Structures are given as C-alpha cells and as structure tokens.
Amino acid sequence: MPRSSSDNPTARFSPELEDAILTVNAVAATSATGPLVRTTVERRDLGPRDILIEIRYAGICHSDIHTVRGEWGDVAYPLTVGHEIVGLVAEVGPEVSRHAVGDRVGVGCMVNSCRECANCRAGQEQYCENGNTGTYGSIDRDGTVTQGGYSTHIVVDEDFVLRVPESIPYEAAAPLLCAGITTYSPLAHWKAGPGRKVAVVGLGGLGHLAVKIAVAMGAEVTVLSQTLGKKDDGLAFGAQSYHATGDTATFEALRNSFDLIVNTVSAPIDIAAYLRLLRLDGTLVSVGAPPEPLPVPVFALFGNRRSFAGSSIGGIAETQEMLDFCAERGIAPEVEVIGADEVDEAYERVLRSDVRYRFVIDIDTLR
Numbered sequence: 502m503p504r505s506s507s508d509n510p511t512a513r514f515s516p517e518l519e520d521a522i523l524t525v526n527a528v529a530a531t532s533a534t535g536p537l538v539r540t541t542v543e544r545r546d547l548g549p550r551d552i553l554i555e556i557r558y559a560g561i562c563h564s565d566i567h568t569v570r571g572e573w574g575d576v577a578y579p580l581t582v583g584h585e586i587v588g589l590v591a592e593v594g595p596e597v598s599r600h601a602v603g604d605r606v607g608v609g610c611m612v613n614s615c616r617e618c619a620n621c622r623a624g625q626e627q628y629c630e631n632g633n634t635g636t637y638g639s640i641d642r643d644g645t646v647t648q649g650g651y652s653t654h655i656v657v658d659e660d661f662v663l664r665v666p667e668s669i670p671y672e673a674a675a676p677l678l679c680a681g682i683t684t685y686s687p688l689a690h691w692k693a694g695p696g697r698k699v700a701v702v703g704l705g706g707l708g709h710l711a712v713k714i715a716v717a718m719g720a721e722v723t724v725l726s727q728t729l730g731k732k733d734d735g736l737a738f739g740a741q742s743y744h745a746t747g748d749t750a751t752f753e754a755l756r757n758s759f760d761l762i763v764n765t766v767s768a769p770i771d772i773a774a775y776l777r778l779l780r781l782d783g784t785l786v787s788v789g790a791p792p793e794p795l796p797v798p799v800f801a802l803f804g805n806r807r808s809f810a811g812s813s814i815g816g817i818a819e820t821q822e823m824l825d826f827c828a829e830r831g832i833a834p835e836v837e838v839i840g841a842d843e844v845d846e847a848y849e850r851v852l853r854s855d856v857r858y859r860f861v862i863d864i865d866t867l868r
C-alpha cells in the first residue's frame with residue numbers, strides 16, 4: 502500500500518520514507534527551560550495492526566507544560582509532547598480492521614497497555630496494572646521513548662485509535678481526547694444526571710468541558726471559580742449558577758449542597774472547605790493534579806459520609822462513548838487555533854489562565 506496521498510484525496514502530504522522508518526516534522530522541547538524547537542521525529546514502520554495517522558490538529562494540555570518543564574519527573578530530551586490528537590488515517594497495516602484510509606480519527610493520552618491484566622480486560626486500560634504506555638515520554642514496546650502529537654504524523658496500534666464523528670468540528674475534536682474524557686469519565690462514574698447537583702471547580706480547559714458535559718447529562722451544574730470574571734461564559738455553557746471562591750460567603754451559602762464536585766484546578770485548594778459543600782454520600786473528585794500532597798482532614802469526610810477521590814482519563818471504549826456522546830449532543834470545546842511557532846507563547850498564556858478555553862495547534866503549519 503502506498504504511503505503517498507495519491508489514492509486518498511483528503512490527505513495532502515507524503516512523509517519521507519527511509520528504510521521503513523518515517524522521519525516527520527515535529528516541535529520538541531530540548532530542555533526544561535528553553536523554547537520548543539522545530540525538529541523531526543522518527544515513527545516506526547507499520548506493524549500488522551498499526552495505523553499511520555496524518556495529524557491535523559493537536560491540543561495543548563497543561564500536562565504538556567508540566568512534562569516538558571520536568572515538573573513531573575525526569576525527561577528524556579528532546580521530547581515532542583501532545584496527547585490531544587486528531588487527523589486522518591493515511592495508511593493501515595495488513596491486519597487492521599477497525600479503521601480505514603481516509604477515516605477521521607483521534608489519539609488521546611495512551612497508545613498501548615498490557616491488555617492482559619484485570620483492569621485492561623475490564624476496558625480500564627488507563628489503570629493498566631503494568632502501566633499504560635503514554636502517548637509521549639513513555640518507553641514503547643520497542644524500547645524507544647514515545648513522541649506525541651505536535652508532529653505531522655504518528656503511528657499507533659489500532660486498538661488505541663478512536664473514531665472522530667464527522668459532526669464534531671475537526672479542531673474542536675482535539676481537546677476531547679484528553680480534557681473531554683478526563684471530565685466525562687468521573688461525571689459518568691459518579692452518575693451526573695437528572696436530579697443530581699454537580700459543582701465544577703475552575704473554568705479552564707477541563708472545567709468548561711466538565712460544565713458542558715454535565716449539563717448535557719442532565720445535572721444541575723454550578724461553577725466555582727476564583728472570581729466572577731467568566732460568569733457569562735459559565736452560564737452560556739449551561740451552568741445554573743456561578744460563585745466566586747474568593748468570597749468566603751460562598752462556602753457558607755453552598756454548605757451541604759452537592760452530590761458531586763469535580764475539581765479541575767491543578768493548584769492546591771482548601772480540601773476541607775470544598776468537602777463541606779457535599780451533601781450525603783457526596784464525592785469530591787480531583788482531576789487537576791497539584792504537584793504537592795494535599796492535607797485531607799478526616800473529620801470533613803465523616804460528616805455526610807463524604808468521599809475524596811481521584812480519576813484519570815478513561816478507557817478506550819469510554820473515550821469512544823464520550824466522542825459519540827459529544828457528537829450527538831453537539832458538545833465541542835471552545836478553542837483558539839495557533840501555529841506551530843506560537844506554542845511557547847501559548848504555554849505562557851495557559852499558565853496565566855489567559856485562554857478561552859483550549860489552544861489547538863494547526864499542524865498544517867508544520868508541513
């Protein structure tokens with residue numbers, strides 16, 4: 502099967518083929534402090550169940566920034582990050598059955614897992630007991646370090662490639678692959694729905710999707726944000742109320758109110774204050790990841806039999822379910838599309854919370 506785009510009218514680019522290794526354009530970090538640079542990365546030759554994806558858009562996740570800056574551990578530089586990937590199938594291995602050339606597809610935070618442990622067999626590959634293979638910065642089966650989506654192409658096993666429904670705008674589909682599933686999974690697990698009161702802490706990339714998804718699930722949604730600066734947006738996304746956490750009166754007024762609180766903030770928060778907002782059997786689930794441990798006062802858990810929990814992305818089947826749900830319900834993130842040379846500036850803006858609500862890189866600017 503040819504790698505060229507000649508038999509695929511929607512693919513535009515033929516990657517360079519050298520002895521079966523693909524060398525493709527990418528943006529990479531070369532140190533914890535320097536700017537990202539344009540470079541190339543190598544993609545493995547297609548195995549029988551592999552798919553070559555021509556990437557069109559890649560979202561910028563806060564995790565990308567933590568990772569390249571070495572805040573989550575040692576990094577093997579140079580590293581290309583990006584785990585919110587959408588594109589087109591450019592070529593398939595001979596045993597691929599789930600996707601065909603020309604299909605709109607996506608890749609999220611993982612590209613493999615052991616497939617044999619109890620969690621993998623239960624469709625919870627993100628919790629693989631032997632560790633899932635992250636889309637970037639993980640050791641792949643062949644011993645190389647995985648390289649992410651700020652790149653023109655990627656090769657991924659078909660079982661970790663998602664279908665992206667046509668009705669989701671292409672660039673808006675990218676953030677669903679991490680931010681979307683990260684919020685959908687706990688909302689589904691803790692049964693956000695009619696008659697349930699859900700609070701979303703933080704209205705950023707994750708938070709704005711949490712609001713839209715929880716509203717679509719039928720829950721009554723409240724936004725808890727530091728200030729009222731984004732109140733109009735929060736209400737436009739479907740939230741019924743919006744409160745400033747900078748105002749201590751908020752914590753009195755909303756005591757014992759919620760069945761579920763989804764914390765999307767990656768800075769430390771006062772856990773006890775938020776726990777007291779939960780009513781009987783309520784759960785506070787964190788999807789934001791502050792680097793330091795949080796003190797959890799157990800007495801705040803005793804009252805109302807509350808739980809404090811964490812949640813990490815979602816399994817592959819659930820990620821597909823999320824994409825189909827978003828397509829059906831017309832849910833898409835708010836995105837700002839940038840070029841490949843604007844990523845450093847975008848990182849600074851993410852750190853200042855100066856984005857409404859997710860940056861997405863137009864990968865055509867890398868070709």
Ligand SMILES: [Zn+2]
Pocket residue numbers: 562563564565584610679680
């Ligand atoms: Zn992410």
Ligand SMILES: [Zn+2]
Pocket residue numbers: 614615616617618619620621622628629630631632
């Ligand atoms: Zn496993």
